[in-house]
Amino acid sequence: MGLLAKGKPVADKITEEVKKEVEQFKGKNIFPKLKIVRVGEREDDLSYERAAVKRMNSCKIECEVLELSADISQDDFAQELKKVDGDETVHGILLFRPLPKQINENDVKFIISPEKDIDCFNPINVAKVLEGDETGFPPCTPTAAIEILKHYNVPLKGKNAVVLGRSMVVGKPAAMLLLKENASVTICHSKTENLPDVAAKADILIAAIGKSNMVTSDFVKEGAAVIDVGINVDSQGNMTGDVNTTDCIEKCGLITPVPAGVGSVTTAVLAKHVVKACRQINNNIE
Numbered sequence: 001m002g003l004l005a006k007g008k009p010v011a012d013k014i015t016e017e018v019k020k021e022v023e024q025f026k027g028k029n030i031f032p033k034l035k036i037v038r039v040g041e042r043e044d045d046l047s048y049e050r051a052a053v054k055r056m057n058s059c060k061i062e063c064e065v066l067e068l069s070a071d072i073s074q075d076d077f078a079q080e081l082k083k084v085d086g087d088e089t090v091h092g093i094l095l096f097r098p099l100p101k102q103i104n105e106n107d108v109k110f111i112i113s114p115e116k117d118i119d120c121f122n123p124i125n126v127a128k129v130l131e132g133d134e135t136g137f138p139p140c141t142p143t144a145a146i147e148i149l150k151h152y153n154v155p156l157k158g159k160n161a162v163v164l165g166r167s168m169v170v171g172k173p174a175a176m177l178l179l180k181e182n183a184s185v186t187i188c189h190s191k192t193e194n195l196p197d198v199a200a201k202a203d204i205l206i207a208a209i210g211k212s213n214m215v216t217s218d219f220v221k222e223g224a225a226v227i228d229v230g231i232n233v234d235s236q237g238n239m240t241g242d243v244n245t246t247d248c249i250e251k252c253g254l255i256t257p258v259p260a261g262v263g264s265v266t267t268a269v270l271a272k273h274v275v276k277a278c279r280q281i282n283n284n285i286e
């Protein structure tokens with residue numbers, strides 16, 4: 001029977017460190033601030049937003065949400081994003097993705113300055129993840145997955161890690177972060193042949209596909225660490241992961257639940273990134 005690895009102890013530890021740093025900033029009259037930009041009302045965005053606002057409140061980080069209409073034009077969206085980036089009171093910007101279809105990401109992806117881009121939207125930060133340059137900001141969600149693995153002392157060095165999913169928000173950066181920890185990484189996706197067999201070779205399995213309960217015990221190697229990054233929300237607001245936890249828990253060594261798993265750590269990493277951005281911005285001024 002695997003360990004149900006909850007996010008709370010991991011999130012608590014990060015939150016405590018963040019709180020201390022926020023206090024130090026306040027002594028210098030610096031007030032770390034996060035701006036969230038949401039386009040439309042996707043359920044998964046709203047769920048992240050509620051949890052993020054709560055986390056920032058508990059860390060005493062200022063937090064504002066800019067809500068834009070789901071049918072906003074490309075030009076208006078670019079204007080709004082430029083305004084947010086130009087606001088000197090803002091240290092970190094989180095833009096929810098995916099964006100609606102009328103918005104071409106390629107035409108707006110450089111607007112958030114790399115120093116404020118705490119969830120890795122700007123290609124400069126994407127490059128830093130690839131290079132392993134720690135002045136950048138890897139996306140919060142895959143960072144949270146790594147924090148959980150480290151907290152529960154899951155060995156990564158030399159191990160087989162399989163990532164299910166290749167999005168820019170989770171799958172691809174997760175693979176880079178695992179590689180940085182000296183794991184051997186395989187990235188799987190919708191065209192992968194014999195998916196369950198490939199997944200079942202993994203010592204560490206990261207599920208980030210976006211399909212509710214898709215990962216069943218035939219995907220899992222005996223004793224593997226299974227990290228469920230999926231956040232699937234139905235129209236009633238019920239949240240499920242990508243992993244069928246009840247089916248997999250017997251076979252695995254460790255498994256994260258949804259909710260109360262990776263998601264809860266994501267908001268703590270987000271807070272940590274805001275204070276890091278604030279620190280870097282202020283060092284650059286001095």
Ligand SMILES: Nc1nc(=O)c2c([nH]1)NC[C@@H]1CN(c3ccc(C(=O)N[C@@H](CCC(=O)O)C(=O)O)cc3)C=[N+]21
Nearest residue numbers: 044045047048051095096097141231259260263264266
């Ligand atoms: N650029 C971008 N980066 C993201 O990381 C991103 C995104 N866009 N768009 C939306 C999805 C969704 N997402 C969640 C993260 C945490 C919780 C979370 O904290 N959930 C709590 C429960 C919250 C509740 O109960 O409503 C938990 O899992 O325990 C939820 C959802 C990040 N996403």
